[in-house]
Amino acid sequence: MLKIEFILFIICGHFTVVRLSVEKRGSHVRSSNYSPGSDTLLQVPPEPWFNDSVQTEVFAPVGGRASIECRVTNLGDTAVSxxxxxxxxxxxxxxxTYTQDPRFISHHTEDYKIWRLSIFxxxxxxxxxxxxxxxxxxKRSKLFVLKTTDARSWILGGTEVLLREGGAINLTCQVEGHIRPAEYIHWFxxxxxxxxxxxxxxxxNSDKGRGLSNLVIHKSLLKDSGNYTCSPSxxxxxxxxxHVLTKTDLAAFQTAAGLTGAEPRTNPTPLVLYLVLLSTLVLYSDNRS
Structure with a gap:
């Protein structure tokens, strides 16, 4: 650390001490003025500097979203590009944005300390x-390296799941082709x-290192039907x-194996269409009554 202090004594009808202190820590320079008899410390705005706590190597799947985060302290009236x-x-x-490519967007936090470049x-x-x-x-600059990957995820068992009301929805998501463990694995x-x-x-329960996540919803209800998405970072x-179905609906399909619990059926689209129509008619009849 380099520290230089200048003390200037000026006599002009009264005694005043002006103290200029300059400290240098890396690229961070600070200066201040101090006047005896006053509790006010007049500070010259410090120079902006980069926070080195973020990763400079960023990975993103092709077709997904890349987010490059740059952290700046003491930005003041300067701009980030x-x-x-x-x-x-x-x-x-x-x-x-100064590019005609709409995939590039810059965002910042309210305190202007975090600047993100998004590519999607x-x-x-x-x-x-x-x-x-x-x-x-x-100019002050910080370089980041973006590497695209072929990482993909899938939910084991097929694209559609049929189960009886009251059973457990049990879905397992697997990720492969990733370079680093996921920061999160979200289920929607x-x-x-x-x-x-x-x-x-x-x-x-998720194992981010291995790229596995398991979702279990106990005592499923009819309203739990819908699209379930596994979204790793x-x-x-x-x-x-x-599709969560009533016991009555399933009784018509006793020959279809694996409809209890949450075991999926592969390519059940015609069956699903019939069940959706049947459920709609039942709901309509209930509302009429």
């Missing part, structure tokens, strides 16, 4: 370096996040359609 390394094309300045959907050609630049003089029913659902009887999401 994103520049693509391969052609030095300015993608964004602040929140304004990603292409294999998006791999390369991206520069987060602060408009100081001289429609747009509802099940990881934070107020509904009781939901159990989610490091892979494309995958969806299956779950």
């Amino acid at each position: 994103w520049i693509r390394g391969r052609d030095l094309h300015i993608l964004t300045i602040g929140s304004i 959907p990603t292409l294999a050609t998006d791999s390369g370096t991206y520069e987060c630049q602060i408009s100081t003089e001289p 029913r429609g747009s509802d996040l099940l990881n934070q659902s107020p509904r009781g009887g939901i159990a989610i 490091n892979s494309l999401p995958t969806t299956v359609q779950v």
Whole structure:
């Protein structure tokens, strides 16, 4: 650490001490003025600097969303720009986009400390370096490397699941082709996040390193039917359609094996269409009565 102090004594009808202190820690420079007899510390705005706590190597699946995060402290009245390394094309300045490619968008937090460059959907050609630049003089830059992957996920057992009301919905999601473990593996029913659902009887167990996640919903209800999506942070999401049916509906299909519990049936589309129609007629009849 380099510290330089200047003390200037000025006599002009009264005694004043002006103290200029300059401290340098890496690229962070601070200065201040202090006047005796006053509790006020007048600070010259410090220079902006990068927070090095974030990863500079980012992975994103082809077809998914890439999010590159740049953290800046003491931004002040300077601006943050994103520049693509391969052609030095300015993608964004602040929140304004300077490319005709609508896949590139810049976001920032309310305190202007975190700036994210989002690319959606990603292409294999998006791999390369991206520069987060602060408009100081001289410019300050931090480089990030984006690597696209072929990571994908799927839910074991097929694209449709039939089960009896009261049984357990049991879905297992597997991810392969990923480079790093997922930061999270989210489960959705429609747009509802099940990881934070107020509904009781939901159990989610995930092994992010191996790329496995299991969702169990005990004592299923008819209203639990819908599209269930497994959405890992490091892979494309995958969806299956779950149909929770009454015992009466299932009785007509005794020859179809595996309809208890949550064992899936492969390609049951004609059957599902019939059941959906039957359920609609039953609901309509109940409403009329």
